[in-house]
Structure formats: structure tokens, C-alpha cells
Amino acid sequence: MSNLGTALLIGLVGFVGPLDFAIGSNMLNRPIILGPLVGLVLGNLSQGIIIGASLELVFMGAISVGAYLPPDVIVGGVLGTAFAISLGKGVGAAIAIAMPIAMLSLAIGNLTSVIFPAIAHIGDRYAKEGKPGGITASMWGIGLIECTRRGILCFLGYYAGSAGMKALLSVIPQNIINGLQVAANMLPAIGFAILLEMIMNKTVLPYFFLGFLLSAYLKVPVLGVALFGLIIVFVRFHSDQNRAVVSTNGSSQEDVNDDDDF
Amino acid sequence: MMTTISNEKKVTNKDLMQIMWRSLPMEFGWNYERQMHLAFAYMMAPLMKKLYHGDQKEYTESLERQMEFFNCTPQLVPFIGGVVASMEEKNAEDKDFDVSSISAIKTALMGPLSGIGDSLFLGTLRVLAVGIAASLSLKGNILGPMIFLLTYNIPAYLVRYFGVKVGYNIGTSYLERIQKSGLMDKFKDAAGILGVMVIGAMTQNMVVVKVVAKFGTGKTATSLQSILDSILPGLLSLLVLYIFYVLNKKKVNVLWQLLGATIIGVLLTAWGILGV
Incomplete structure (x- = not known):
């Protein structure tokens, strides 16, 4: 097959991989799965399986937890496997190629993701009109741009070779890439601010800071903060309930101590 | 009592299964600002149409509610969907229901469940699946990738399937009890307290602002960030959140923000x- 045809098929693997996010995040986009697919494209299934598994072990830690976005394992894994098989250099070469490409793809992803919130706001407009179809459309819009971006990167990457990929990166000034990352790291605050505005009142305000401080000074993880919150809620509920029982019994003293029961 | 009307607006098993299936694209349409909100709204939309049928205002408000910030381990989302379904159902029946408690409970659940879910699915199950499959894969055996997928996904789908049912049942039984005991206001406070505590912790964790500027030159230079950290780690995250909070209060368009x-x-x- 011609180089162009092969590159298109490699691009297709890069496009289909992230589609897994649309059908249940089934880990179909991991190197251990996409490696064999690349192997099929290049006519060497068993090498694809082997290199895919090796990359899987290398990229074990690269997974999105919370809001942290890891290097792009999809593009890195696909191109790493593809170059390793086509150049006949094996697993070591795959790892050496995959890592920088994964970083590059993350940087380009940060660049394209700047427009995603704007697309999401089209969804807001449809929600306001009671048209959920518009919400679905914005979801697919963002999702398909992501798939296309990765597909194109895999296609171009394979077509241009790893030297071409590096040249692509040098076009974008590092300052801009970092700046977009800095901005992206602040953006969750917008979502939190909107949520807070709905929930916030004088009663709950101090507890916002309690949650923040528990995390800041004591490094309590979010789960731990929620568990502390449960205790606080339980204690408040319980003492309020006791007070309610006491007052219905006829004793109208507001400041009755809960310990009077004993 | 309210037999015919409320029966139409009841959440059925079919609705719950629809939530489960619609939870699948949870990581599709992800964006930095509100993360999984589009997929969450996609998941809940048909039920909202059913519950608020005939009341356009309530319906659109419910849709906008589903569009709030959301982020959680995808496999645990049906559970939250079930809880939210029970609360929306109550809200559709009871005009006095406070809708802010829906947002509060959703928020209070997503943070902790992300913590549990990420360590369970990404930290444990995925690593286990790679561990089992890798030895076969490294020999070029096609069974490797297949075993990897099965090991990870069978538990993942079981959690989705039972999660939505358990979430709905827990939600309804608690709401029933709270309403009977006349503690709805207290419940709202409780939900709010849990919600804002989790947002507080998430702000500290997820809103990252790092100063790289330094005072002085050469060896005597002190990093501004280390000074800020010695006062309160995440002080600037708090500031950023406050700025956005004020902008939202002033109804500044989010796109400009x-x-x-x-x-x-x-x-x-x-x-x-x-x-x-």
C-alpha cells in the first residue's frame, strides 16, 4: 500500500480511538488495544500487540485523574507503535518516539480546547429553549473535534515522520502554550463560582472555607473533606432534632442542653 | 390521592436504564470550564422532559440545572444520576422543594465519588487488568487485549447497572423520610454544607495558579509562590474563584469571563x- 494510504489508515485509528469516550470509556483507547489495530494496518499484528503492551506499561501512570490531563497516550501510542513497526526498530524506539509525541499532542490539544467552552455555551442556549438536542449536538461537536484533531495528528505524524512532528511543535511559541495551560488551570473556578452562587447563603459560607482550609493546611483529600462534612451535618441534624423533641414536650427553653437527657 | 397525575410523572425502571445507557458518553464533550456537564445533561434530559411535561418553565430550568459543572469517575455517574432522578421526581411533585439542594447534593457526591472511583477503577482495576493481560500480550497473543478489556469492563458495567438503581432507591427513601419528619429546611442546609465544603476542597485542589516571579536576583532571590504558600496554600486559587464569583453575581457573560x-x-x- 502507498505511504499515503497507510497514513490515512493510521489517522483513522487515531480518530476511532478517542471515540471510545462516546461509548463508555471502555479503555479501548489505550495502547494495549490501539497497538494491535496499528499492527493490523501495517500488516504485523503480533508486533502491534507486543509493542502496544510495552507502551501500556510505560504509560501506566498517564491517565486523567480529576482535572489533571496526562500526555496524550492515544496519539503517542498510535504513532509510537506505527514508527516502531514500520522502521523495524522495536519496543525501545516506540517508547522513545511515543513520549515526546504524547507531550506535543497534549500541547496542541490545549490550544484547540480553548474553543470548547464556547461550544458548550451554544448548548446552554438550547437548554434555555428546552431543546436538549442542542445539548447533544454541542457534546458531539466538542467530542468530534477532539477525535478529528487526534486523527489528523496521527495522519500527519505518520506521513511527515517524527522530524516533521518536531517542526510542527516549534511553530507555536512555548510562551503561548504555557500561557494557555495557565489559563486552562484557572477555568474550573468559573464552574465552581456558578455552583457556589446557587448554594451559597450565610449558614453555609463558613463551611466553604472549612473545606478549603482542610485541603490547604492539612492536605485532606476531597473524600476526607466530604466525610468531615458528613459528621458536621450529622451533629447539626442530631442536636436540632433533640431540641425539636424537647420543645414539643412543652419545655420551651431554647437553650436546653442535649446532655440533660442523662 | 394524587394517583393519575403522579403516576405519569414517576421514575420507572425503564427511565433508570435509559440514564444508565445515556451515561456512556460521559467523557465526551469534556471542557475545562464545566468538564462533563454536557454529557450529564444528555444523560438526564429525557427524564426531565417526562417529569416536567407540560410545564415549559420548569422543564428548561431543570435542563439548565443539569448543565452545571460536573466531573466524576464515569462508571459511578449512573449512581449520581439515580440520586438526582429521585430528587427531580420529588421536585416535580412538591412545589415547596428547594432546587438548590439538588445542585448541592450532586456536588457533594461527585467529589468524594471521584476519589473513590478513580482509585478503584483507574488505580486498581485497570492496573490489575494490565497485569493479567500484559504477560500474554508481550508474547504477541491476541487473547491479551481481550482479557484486558473483559477484566476492566465487566465490573465497570455492573457498577453502572446497579449504581443507577441503588442511587435512585437511596434518594427516594431518604427524601421520603426527611419530608415526613418536616426537616426539609434542615436537609437543605445539610446538603448545602456538604456541597460548599466539597467545592472549597476542589477549589484548593483543582484551580491551580502558580506564580513563577521571584524577588531579588541571583542566590538571594526568593520565590513569591513560596511566600504565598507559607501564608495559605492556594490563596490565589481563592482569589480567582472570588473574582469569578463576583463577575457571575454581576451577570457578566461567561464567554467574556x-x-x-x-x-x-x-x-x-x-x-x-x-x-x-
Whole structure:
């Protein structure tokens, strides 16, 4: 097959991989799965399986937890496997190629993701009109741009070779890439601010800071903060309930101590 | 009592299964600002149409509610969907229901469940699946990838399937009890307290602002960030959140906020004040 045809098929693997996010995040986009697919494209299934598994072990830690976005394992894994098989250099070469490409793809992803919130706001407009179809459309819009971006990167990457990929990166000034990352790291605050505005009142305000401080000074993880919150809620509920029982019994003293029961 | 009307507006098993299936694209349409909100709204939309049928205002408000910030381990989302379904059902029946408690409970659940879910699915199950499959894969055996998928996904789908049912049942039984005991106001406070505590912790964790500028030159230079950290780690995250909070209160269009944040982020980085 011609180089162009092969590159298109490699691009297709890069496009289909992230589609897994649309059908249940089934880990179909991991190197251990996409490696064999690349192997099929290049006519060497068993090498694809082997290199895919090796990359899987290398990229074990690269997974999105919370809001942290890891290097792009999809593009890195696909191109790493593809170059390793086509150049006949094996697993070591795959790892050496995959890592920088994964970083590059993350940087380009940060660049394209700047427009995603704007697309999401089209969804807001449809929600306001009671048209959920518009919400679905914005979801697919963002999702398909992501798939296309990765597909194109895999296609171009394979077509241009790893030297071409590096040249692509040098076009974008590092300052801009970092700046977009800095901005992206602040953006969750917008979502939190909107949520807070709905929930916030004088009663709950101090507890916002309690949650923040528990995390800041004591490094309590979010789960731990929620568990502390449960205790606080339980204690408040319980003492309020006791007070309610006491007052219905006829004793109208507001400041009755809960310990009077004993 | 309210037999015919409320029966139409009841959540059925079929509705719950629809939530389960619609939870699948949870990581599709992800964006930095509100993360999984589009997929969450996609998941809940048909039920909202059913519950608020005939009341356009309530319906659109419910849709906008589903569009709030959301982020959680995808496999645990049906559970939250079940809880939210029970609360929306109550809200559709009871005009006095406080809708802010829906947002509060959703928020209070997503943080902790992300913690549990990520360590369970990504930290444990995935690693286990790779461990089992890798030895076969490294020999070039096609069974390797297949075993990897089965090991990970069978438990993942069981959790989705039972999660939505358990979430709905827990939600309804608690709401029933709370309403009977006349503690709805207290419940709202409780939900609010849990919600804002989790947002507080998430702000500290997930809103990252790092100053790279230094005072002085050469060896005597002190990093501004280390000074800030010695006062309160995440002080600037708090400041950023406060700015957005005020902007939201003043009804500044979110698109301008996004654009402003992006430009300011790029500028402050270019001037060497902020960094990654």
C-alpha cells in the first residue's frame, strides 16, 4: 500500500480511538488495544500487540485523574507503535518516539480546547429553549473535534515522520502554550463560582472555607473533606432534632442542653 | 390521592436504564470550564422532559440545572444520576422543594465519588487488568487485549447497572423520610454544607495558579509562590474563584469571563509572572 494510504489508515485509528469516550470509556483507547489495530494496518499484528503492551506499561501512570490531563497516550501510542513497526526498530524506539509525541499532542490539544467552552455555551442556549438536542449536538461537536484533531495528528505524524512532528511543535511559541495551560488551570473556578452562587447563603459560607482550609493546611483529600462534612451535618441534624423533641414536650427553653437527657 | 397525575410523572425502571445507557458518553464533550456537564445533561434530559411535561418553565430550568459543572469517575455517574432522578421526581411533585439542594447534593457526591472511583477503577482495576493481560500480550497473543478489556469492563458495567438503581432507591427513601419528619429546611442546609465544603476542597485542589516571579536576583532571590504558600496554600486559587464569583453575581457573560481569563493567563505568563 502507498505511504499515503497507510497514513490515512493510521489517522483513522487515531480518530476511532478517542471515540471510545462516546461509548463508555471502555479503555479501548489505550495502547494495549490501539497497538494491535496499528499492527493490523501495517500488516504485523503480533508486533502491534507486543509493542502496544510495552507502551501500556510505560504509560501506566498517564491517565486523567480529576482535572489533571496526562500526555496524550492515544496519539503517542498510535504513532509510537506505527514508527516502531514500520522502521523495524522495536519496543525501545516506540517508547522513545511515543513520549515526546504524547507531550506535543497534549500541547496542541490545549490550544484547540480553548474553543470548547464556547461550544458548550451554544448548548446552554438550547437548554434555555428546552431543546436538549442542542445539548447533544454541542457534546458531539466538542467530542468530534477532539477525535478529528487526534486523527489528523496521527495522519500527519505518520506521513511527515517524527522530524516533521518536531517542526510542527516549534511553530507555536512555548510562551503561548504555557500561557494557555495557565489559563486552562484557572477555568474550573468559573464552574465552581456558578455552583457556589446557587448554594451559597450565610449558614453555609463558613463551611466553604472549612473545606478549603482542610485541603490547604492539612492536605485532606476531597473524600476526607466530604466525610468531615458528613459528621458536621450529622451533629447539626442530631442536636436540632433533640431540641425539636424537647420543645414539643412543652419545655420551651431554647437553650436546653442535649446532655440533660442523662 | 394524587394517583393519575403522579403516576405519569414517576421514575420507572425503564427511565433508570435509559440514564444508565445515556451515561456512556460521559467523557465526551469534556471542557475545562464545566468538564462533563454536557454529557450529564444528555444523560438526564429525557427524564426531565417526562417529569416536567407540560410545564415549559420548569422543564428548561431543570435542563439548565443539569448543565452545571460536573466531573466524576464515569462508571459511578449512573449512581449520581439515580440520586438526582429521585430528587427531580420529588421536585416535580412538591412545589415547596428547594432546587438548590439538588445542585448541592450532586456536588457533594461527585467529589468524594471521584476519589473513590478513580482509585478503584483507574488505580486498581485497570492496573490489575494490565497485569493479567500484559504477560500474554508481550508474547504477541491476541487473547491479551481481550482479557484486558473483559477484566476492566465487566465490573465497570455492573457498577453502572446497579449504581443507577441503588442511587435512585437511596434518594427516594431518604427524601421520603426527611419530608415526613418536616426537616426539609434542615436537609437543605445539610446538603448545602456538604456541597460548599466539597467545592472549597476542589477549589484548593483543582484551580491551580502558580506564580513563577521571584524577588531579588541571583542566590538571594526568593520565590513569591513560596511566600504565598507559607501564608495559605492556594490563596490565589481563592482569589480567582472570588473574582469569578463576583463577575457571575454581576451577570457578566461567561464567554467574556472565559476570554478574559485566557488572555490574562497568556499575558501574565508571557510577562513571567505566572507559569505552569
